[in-house]
Amino acid sequence: MAIPALLLAIACAKEPTVITETEPEFNETYRPQFHFTPPTNWMNDPNGMVYYDGEYHLFYQHHPNSNVWGPMHWGHAVSTDLVHWQHMPIALEPDSLGTIFSGSSVMDINNTSGLGTAEAPAMVALYTYHDAEGEKAGRVDYQTQGMAYSTDKGRSWTKYDGNPVLENPGIRDFRDPKVSWVETATDEGKWIMTLAVKDKISFYSSPNLIDWTFESDFNPDWAAYGGVWECPDLFPLTTADGEEKWVLFVSINPGGPNGGSATQYFIGDFDGSSFQVESSDVKWLDYGTDNYAGVTWSNVPESDGRRLFIGWMSNWQYATVVPTEVWRSATTLPRSLRLVKQENDFIVASAPITELEQIITSSKSFSEKEIKLTGELVELELQPTEKEFTVEFSNAAGDRLVIIKRGDELTIDRSKSGKIDFSEGFGSVHQAPILSNDVNSVNIFLDRSSIEVFINDGELVMTEIIFPTEPYTQLNLQGFGSSNTIHYLASIW
Numbered sequence: 001m002a003i004p005a006l007l008l009a010i011a012c013a014k015e016p017t018v019i020t021e022t023e024p025e026f027n028e029t030y031r032p033q034f035h036f037t038p039p040t041n042w043m044n045d046p047n048g049m050v051y052y053d054g055e056y057h058l059f060y061q062h063h064p065n066s067n068v069w070g071p072m073h074w075g076h077a078v079s080t081d082l083v084h085w086q087h088m089p090i091a092l093e094p095d096s097l098g099t100i101f102s103g104s105s106v107m108d109i110n111n112t113s114g115l116g117t118a119e120a121p122a123m124v125a126l127y128t129y130h131d132a133e134g135e136k137a138g139r140v141d142y143q144t145q146g147m148a149y150s151t152d153k154g155r156s157w158t159k160y161d162g163n164p165v166l167e168n169p170g171i172r173d174f175r176d177p178k179v180s181w182v183e184t185a186t187d188e189g190k191w192i193m194t195l196a197v198k199d200k201i202s203f204y205s206s207p208n209l210i211d212w213t214f215e216s217d218f219n220p221d222w223a224a225y226g227g228v229w230e231c232p233d234l235f236p237l238t239t240a241d242g243e244e245k246w247v248l249f250v251s252i253n254p255g256g257p258n259g260g261s262a263t264q265y266f267i268g269d270f271d272g273s274s275f276q277v278e279s280s281d282v283k284w285l286d287y288g289t290d291n292y293a294g295v296t297w298s299n300v301p302e303s304d305g306r307r308l309f310i311g312w313m314s315n316w317q318y319a320t321v322v323p324t325e326v327w328r329s330a331t332t333l334p335r336s337l338r339l340v341k342q343e344n345d346f347i348v349a350s351a352p353i354t355e356l357e358q359i360i361t362s363s364k365s366f367s368e369k370e371i372k373l374t375g376e377l378v379e380l381e382l383q384p385t386e387k388e389f390t391v392e393f394s395n396a397a398g399d400r401l402v403i404i405k406r407g408d409e410l411t412i413d414r415s416k417s418g419k420i421d422f423s424e425g426f427g428s429v430h431q432a433p434i435l436s437n438d439v440n441s442v443n444i445f446l447d448r449s450s451i452e453v454f455i456n457d458g459e460l461v462m463t464e465i466i467f468p469t470e471p472y473t474q475l476n477l478q479g480f481g482s483s484n485t486i487h488y489l490a491s492i493w
């Protein structure tokens, strides 16, 4: 049931700027050309990503009536290749229990919920209801977990009539359920919900996606607690040598390594009930400022075998004021995650998916230190020959975006990258430690308003949004030899 417009207006934290009669061209200034964006208006976290029957589904936090955050809906898009996206009608709208915050989707192939059939298994979405009125009234239990299902491949959705499926135990921040089917040596399998609860993760289990039982909490003393914990994910990952570990992602806002929103992760073991972490240092998935609330796709076929990830390419510090009007925010490039052993520890590396090769329109090997860019959508494959290196993009307007490696540190300087004055602190220099002694490869993706830097195939990643006053036309390199390649990319729209 849709709630009346008046209630929606009350539910809204900020007055919406209603955008009317604006047709998306998908070619506006700053519109990413090979990253996903909503046709119009506001987007934040990716939600409910699930693969089924040849389609990757991407849902997302969406305010369809404004280009700033407001009453949340789940927007929806599908793709057969994770590169080209078809926009779909809104999947989930607010109802009398609240607006629709972040969550996940699974395919209930064995019909544990009884909501589908063997021929048409239910795609089940578990999400957070945010009752803004309850919040205004001073209650603390205004976030609960709800469920909706679709038996027609995500085209139409029915809210479960017993919602909420998980009540609030009296905790203000109680949200972002990430659900997966977990089998262990001693257990044939059950659904596990990984939930962000203020400054801890709570695990719940269920045989049927409907009845949930508390299992355990996870909040080690030494983790990053600079902000509220949000949007977790839990999954096993295997090294190239076949060693398996469990990975727990926890997004945190603020408190990221370069300010604002970022995703920390933990590596250890999950026994079906609780998570035991192995090493006690804070690990960050991405040291750039613009990869937040990212989680992985469920139900990716075993024959594919990848753990596929996408994040929200922005930061709560400035997401609502970035200089775009028709739409606000993009996702990161989809990435494939790997578990990598480094000395006695493990890290999660994330590399762009190989499907992106299909949008390469031309490629050129080069050894020059300075080259003119003949297109604005660029992928660089660079091989450093020196211990220190610099990559600089610039244009005739005097904008400069600089990536530097000095010692064991990588920096991205966006202080002169273009428009920066829409938010104090946007134009700063961001740093990341390089854990590996050798940098063998540097891959850089430049879209109209973002840069993604992958060191050693994603062992270190920095994702940043940028707003050059005109496209960069010049590339200057230092510290690289003769085997570099530039690819020009086609728009996906």
Ligand code: FRU
Pocket: 044, 045, 061, 072, 101, 102, 128, 175, 176, 230, 231, 293
């Ligand atoms: C993360 C987040 C989630 C919440 C959603 C609301 O960016 O704050 O915790 O569910 O955004 O839009």
